[in-house]
Amino acid sequence: MLPTPRTRRPIFALAAALLCMPSIGSAETESLHARLGGQAAVAQVVDELIETYRDDPKSAHLFGKVNFKRLKQKLSEQICVVTGGPCTFDGDDMKTTHAGLPITEADFYGLVERLRAILDRHGIGAREKNELLALLAPMKRDVVTR
Numbered sequence: 001m002l003p004t005p006r007t008r009r010p011i012f013a014l015a016a017a018l019l020c021m022p023s024i025g026s027a028e029t030e031s032l033h034a035r036l037g038g039q040a041a042v043a044q045v046v047d048e049l050i051e052t053y054r055d056d057p058k059s060a061h062l063f064g065k066v067n068f069k070r071l072k073q074k075l076s077e078q079i080c081v082v083t084g085g086p087c088t089f090d091g092d093d094m095k096t097t098h099a100g101l102p103i104t105e106a107d108f109y110g111l112v113e114r115l116r117a118i119l120d121r122h123g124i125g126a127r128e129k130n131e132l133l134a135l136l137a138p139m140k141r142d143v144v145t146r
C-alpha cells in the first residue's frame with residue numbers, strides 16, 4: 001500500500017534536509033593541510049624538524065649560522081601553501097634559497113627521514129604522510145647541490 005500524503009511528508013522533509021546539509025569534511029573534500037591538522041600542527045612539525053638540526057655536529061656546516069626562527073616561519077608557510085592551506089609564501093624559490101649550500105642527496109634523505117619520524121610521532125596517517133612527502137620529493141633537484 002502506498003503511504004498516505006500524511007506519512008510521506010516526513011520522508012520528504014528528511015530528504016530535503018539531507019540535501020541542504022553542508023558537506024561534512026572528508027578525506028575527499030578536505031585539503032591535505034586540513035587533514036594534517038591545520039597550520040598549528042604544521043608549524044609544530046616544522047619546529048621539531050628544524051630543532052633536530054640545532055645541535056647536530058654533522059649538519060653544523062649547513063645550519064651553523066642560520067636564523068632558525070625565520071627558517072621555521074618560511075618552511076611552515078611553504079608547507080602550508082603546497083598542501084592547500086590558507087597562506088602565502090614570499091620566500092625565494094628553492095633553487096635560489098639552497099644555491100650556496102653544499103647539500104648532498106644523503107642530506108636530503110636525512111631530512112625526509114627526520115620528517116617521517118616526526119609525522120609518525122604525531123600520529124599522522126600513512127595517506128597524509130605519503131601525500132606530503134610526495135609533494136616535497138620533486139624539490140630534491142633544486143635543493144641538492146652536491
Ligand code: HEM
Pocket residue numbers: 059062063066067070071074075078091092097098101103107108109111136137139140143
Ligand atoms: C623538500 C625539502 C626542502 C624544503 C621544502 C626546504 C625549504 C626551505 C625554505 C622555505 C627555506 C627558507 C628560505 C628563506 O629564508 O626564505 C630553506 C632554507 C634552508 N634550507 Fe631548506 N628546504 C628543503 C631541504 C633542505 C635540506 C635537505 C637541507 C639540508 C639538510 C636544507 C637546508 C636549508 C638551510 C641551511 C636553509 C637556510 C638558508 C639560509 O638562511 O641561509 N634544506 N629551506
